[in-house]
Amino acid sequence: MSAEPVIEVVELSKQYKDIRAVDGISLSIPSNQIFSMLGANGAGKTTTVEILEGLRSPTSGSARVFGVDVAKDYRPIRSRVGILPQNFEPFDMLKPTEAIEYWAGLFDKKVTRKDVSDLLETVNLSHRKDVVSKKLSGGEKRKLGIALSLINEPELLFLDEPTTGLDPRARRDLWALIEGIKKKGSTVFLTTHYLDEAEKLSDDVAIMHKGRIITRGSPEDLVRKHGKLTVIVLAGAGEVGLKEVTRRGIDATLESDGDLLVPVRDPTEMRQIFQKLSGIELKVKDMYTRKQTLEDVFLSVVGQKMDEGVLGK
């Protein structure tokens, strides 16, 4: 692994007519990581990714991939980069085997039968290799797209919302596939609006909002930085509970469903807080601890929750 970053972005911006889709972002991504760009619809993920893929030109700033300025000439790095575009659609009337042979041909690459079947095996599509692509399921189509993007055994793979619209099973399938790709030594640049996906897969997460990166770090770092690490949940404690607890000098927040959350910022506080709580007469349905997730982080930095890419209250 070289020390040089795979991707180096400095003050990158993209202005469409009246929208600043990307607003001065800077990024440096080391190799052999899964980097996730997490954000709602319209956050600017695809714009960023396509600039890095050489498909759109930036308005200002610079973007380098393997040290090459992507706005100038992409050819030298074309075969080192694999791409799965957002909403990838395979060619309807080609079978997966044919599509892979075709794609290899477009890269001037000779492939043997075995290469093709190995690749189909990698993406777990062997059993569907002779079905015309339009008859594949949504998840299978994405797998075929990933197979195409892997044709050159790329060192860097861009996956733009690879699991959007898929059922949970197909998503888990793809997660395993993506983890496998990283294990083989590649760097993966993933965009997603699924918090669990980013949390599960990423070594490094950047939360993007309105064209800016508003926070970045490993999922654990982000939770430590913006969340409260662990909370004690007093289920159903309600207003009464809140009053009792705060009267004893314990910090707490009341959820809309009546659950009372007591944050524990430092693991050493845990014992002390439990002792205090046990001294209070409280009517609770249940009492348990919960680790915070990226979801809490997202809520805290963006101020809104996100569901299927849509921001809500």
Added chain:
Amino acid sequence: MSRILADTIAFGKQYMRSGVAMFFAFAFPILLILIFGAIFSSQGEVALPLPVQDLDEGPYSTVFLNILANISVVDIEVIPSDVDISEYISDESLLVALQIPADFSSQVGAILADASAGPVNLTLYGDQTTSTYGTMSQVVQAAIDGMNYGLLGESPIVGFEAQSISLEDNMTFMDFFLPGVVGLVVMTNTLYTITSICAEYKSRGYFKLLATTNIKKHEWLLSKFIFYTVLLFASLLLTFAIGQAVFDMTSSLTPLAFAFIAAGGFLFLAMGMLLGTLVKDPESASAIANAVGFPMMFLSGIFFNLDGMPSYMQAISKVFPLTYFNDGLRATMIYDNTEVALVNLAIVVVLGLVFFVLGSKLLSWKER
């Protein structure tokens, strides 16, 4: 080269698996030829019917009817002598009818003896403003002239002979029509298809995908050119074979005809790619292709000879590339006029190159 080959093979497979496309290359020209062939081929033999009521039925009326019957464009139909001709005309919705008076033979006899007694008149019923009436009165006049000369024992000085419009005696409508159909097939298969492919590739993101590979725009278009050339050669062979088998054709399949197919395919593919720069979605694609293709279809002489059209229409037709394709293809297939064919071929190739350069420059695979 391997990129072009890979793209040609993949495109061919996709194309062959879609039935609609195959229809336009093979079933469409055959249907056109059979349908239009059936409609137009018989027209040359159709004679205009001329209903005649012979009230005389004497020697001279028989002579007159014989002369009339020898004029090939009319077909005499007999009106019974015992009906009222005016009623008969309206009952049968006739456009014209000729009546020979009852005393025709005796009158002719009398006039021959004493010229100052004549002439005896035949009556042509009908609406004098119609073209049928005009034609028929000419025909009847001709028969009358013929009879007069015969009766006077003089031979006519100037005669005339009917001749159907063709350079070769046995050229049929099909000979004229088939190159037109070929032109239509070449144009629809390439221009329409490539415009809609551009729309599909844009809206489904295929162009973007292709932009991430090594293939270049001109290579992509060349691969379509290779595929369509092979396909259209096959279509031409089949269409020509059917034309030959079903109709009596004298035109021939010259090497230049194949050159035209290739050059025409190239021209309309390039033109389609140029139109493709304007389209965003499949709907606008067919609208734009039709806006260009439709006038071209009718004003380039596919279905009828433009020589008979007003001069401004002929001038307009010179704007359409298809005109040169048609003219050249006819020159080689029907008239065996290599010189004219080559000039038109050169025009087609040059236009194709211009569109090709413009198209590959202007069509963008990426987003801006």
